[in-house]
Structures are given as C-alpha cells and as structure tokens.
Amino acid sequence: NTFLLLAPAAPQPDRLVTISSHTSEEAVGHISYPDYKYFREHNHVFSDIAAAPDSIQVNASNDGTRLVTVVARPVSDNYFEVLGLHPYLGRFFSPGDDQAKTPLAVMTYSCWQRLGSDRNIAGKQITGVTIVGVTPKEFTGSFYGVNGDLLTSLVKNSNNADWFAQRDSRQLVLTARLKPGVTRQQAQVEMTALAGQLAAAYPKEDKNRTAV
Secondary structure, three states, X not given: OOOOOOOXXXXXXHHEEEEOEEOOOOOOEOEEHHHHHHHHHHOOOEEEEEEEEOOOEEEEEEOOOOEEEEEEEEEOOOHHHHHOOOOOEEOOOOOOXXXXXXXXXXEOHHHHHHOOOOOOOOOOEEOOEEEXXXXXXXXXXXXXXXXXXXXXXXXXXXXXXXXXXXXXOEXXXXXXXXXXXXXXXXXXXXXXXHXXXXXXXXXXXHOOOEEO
C-alpha cells in the first residue's frame, strides 16, 4: 500500500504529477535528458520538474565492523524541492551538486535507523557516496516499487554520458509540481504543445511522440 497506492508524503501531494512519454506503440514511456531539459526550461505550468532514471543500484561495502548493503536511486538536484520536503538531518541537494566528483546522497530515515541512527552522519561516506542529509521520517519516496535507501545526485560520468546527450536514449521518469491555480488539464495542453515542438524540431528522435 505504501509503495503502490498512497500519495507521496509531501505537502499538497495532489499538486504533484508524473510526466511520461507516449506513442501509439508505447502508452507509458520514459523521457530523454535533452527532452527533460526542454520541458523544464520552456513550460509555464509547473513550479519545477525533477527527473530520475528508472533504475536502482545495489551497493555494498565494509564499514570496518560489518557489511553494509544499500539500494541507491539517482535523482536530479531539485528532487526534494519539487516534493516540498525539509531534511530531518543535514541538508538536501543544492544546485550544482550534480557536478560533484564524488556522488552525494541523502539517506532515508529508515536506512539511517537501520545503520545506527548516527546524528553526525552528514559528511560521512557509505558505499562510495558522501551523505549530506537524512529524509524526514514520513518520507516513503515517489517511485513505484523499490524507493531505495539512498537518493544520490544525478552525476554525469563515463557510464551515463551517452544518454545525457542523446535525445533517443530515454531513461527518465519525471515528477513535477503544478503551479498554484494551474489544473492538470491546463498542464496537459501545454505539455502536448511542447512535445509537438520537439517532434517538429527532431523528427528522427521524437516523431509521433507526445507527453502525458
């Protein structure tokens, strides 16, 4: 129920929407990073749009006393701002954190408890990432299925450089917050228009593709 049915534990969850790609062959598809940037920079209906690859990574390391295993999910640096959350400890991501040489991570409250409830966790490294903060207790994520123990910064590196640049490499799930007074119907009209602009500009990659 928590993972699949409940709205995210965030202020005004009814103002949050998921944006996906749609074609006649693909009812619900992912969105490329270049298209995400275009939607984020040109829309007038959302306060902001966050992005996350639809993938998880299981990381393990020995902290000197035991084997620590965590599930990590990368998210854009505005993810928690879009959700409207405040950290339990430390901080959330800031603009530019996705340019860090070493990935940064926000730990979920449940993971923080499982690993010992260290109130000085911010600044420490776990499984190769640096922890900057801890989510509030009620945060359960915004993804269907596995939400993860660590939300890591979406860092461009040698492993993902291609899909950061390629419009036909669709990896992202988008979460957006409607501006006050904007309805979902109004947002849909604008997203249809923006997707049409992309289809006209990039017929090879975005032909017959819209956003819902």
